Amino acid sequence: MICRWYPVCPIKKYHEQGEIEPDWVADYCMVSNPNCMRKRLEEQGIYHPDNMMPDGSMRQDPK
Numbered sequence: 001m002i003c004r005w006y007p008v009c010p011i012k013k014y015h016e017q018g019e020i021e022p023d024w025v026a027d028y029c030m031v032s033n034p035n036c037m038r039k040r041l042e043e044q045g046i047y048h049p050d051n052m053m054p055d056g057s058m059r060q061d062p063k
Helices: 010-016 022-029 037-044
Strands: none
Touching (some): 010 022
């Protein structure tokens, strides 16, 4: 089961561009993972920055 937010989530873009390890997507996006901070915030309508990873950590954007 894929996360319903995945098609519009920046994690998808990072994954497709090879900017993050594939494990992020496998562990959080391709399963129903209740620990995804991005998903929880999105479902509550709470802002979160694009560089927030599923575990809530902030990634340093290489750009």
